[in-house]
Amino acid sequence: MKYLITIVGPTAIGKTSLSIALAKHYNCEIVSCDSRQFFKEMPIGTAVPNAEELASATHHFIQNKSIFDNYTVGDFEKEALVKLEELFKKNNYVILVGGSGLYVDAILKGFDEFPDIDSTIRKKVNSNYENLGIEYLQQQLENLDPAYYQKTTSENPQTLQNPQRMMRFVEVCLGTGKPYSSFLNQKKNNRNFKPIIIGLETDREVIYDRINQRVDIMINEGLLGEAEALYPHKELNALQTVGYRELFSYFDGEFTLPFAVEEIKKNTRRFSKRQLTWFKRKENTQWFDYLTDKAEIIKYIDTQSKI
Secondary structure, three states, rough: OOEEEEEEEOOOOOHHHHHHHHHHOOOEEEOOOOOOOOOOOOOOOOOOOOOHHHHHHEEOOOOOEOOOOOOOOOHHHHHHHHHHHHHHOOOOOOEEEEHHHHHHHHHHHHOOOOOOHHHHHHHHHHHHHHOOOHHHHHHHHHHOEEEEEHHHHHHOOOOOOHEEEEEHHHHHHHOOOOHHHHOOOOOOOOOEEEEEEEEOOOOOHHHHHHHHHHHHHHHHHOOHHHHHHHHHHHHHHHHHHOOOHHHHHOOHHHHHHHHHHHHHHHHHHHHHHHHHHHHOOOOOEEEEEEEOOOOHHHHHHHHHOOO
């Protein structure tokens, strides 16, 4: 049996540290599913593992793409499954780590298959979004797939504020002439591994304090300069993320720098709350306090791998 040890939890909770410790213990490799750490131009703002951490265990899907690449969660699913098959030939264990719930689900469960969409439709939807804003996408989805719009509004309202996902919903509707929801739950995705899911958590105040400290460290390490270099490309999907949007507003003269930094902290705290909400809904997750001795977590994993 092959086991995918999956580490989830909010940002700044210590997932990287645990993943490296487990990789060393099981002499295995790490697959990252942090959707922001794929991009090589954003090392500071995405808290990429440092050189010492990267040298401590073999990592995959870290800074392997460019912000100019059109890289989707579907692309990641296909590439990561190929990599996992390769890694499982060498070891019965692989570590999957990251705070991007959608990307974790892509590996553990897979997604429904959608027809290819004409690139002209994609460009038109993207152009309309840039000109008309997120409200255009929301209105289109409500008109083209009212059932899915209502379901999203009640169950995952934050998705309605996510431009990348909303553009995908709309382009599928327009490109196929069918509701996005008509393509859901059509097939069963089989996996040749058993996931052992470990969740890290702690009191919200501790998480928030760790986030505030991390943002201060990023600023000291040069996040401002990194964001300034990326500013000419601020409309790219990869840069529609916390830590960059706020600094782009500073460059636009909308924010002062101290206010932008506080906004990064606030929005990262909000993001961590959404992460926990997502992961807490996941079945078969064993939650540990972030300070739990790693030996206790290893004992749990060993017990699960004997079942």
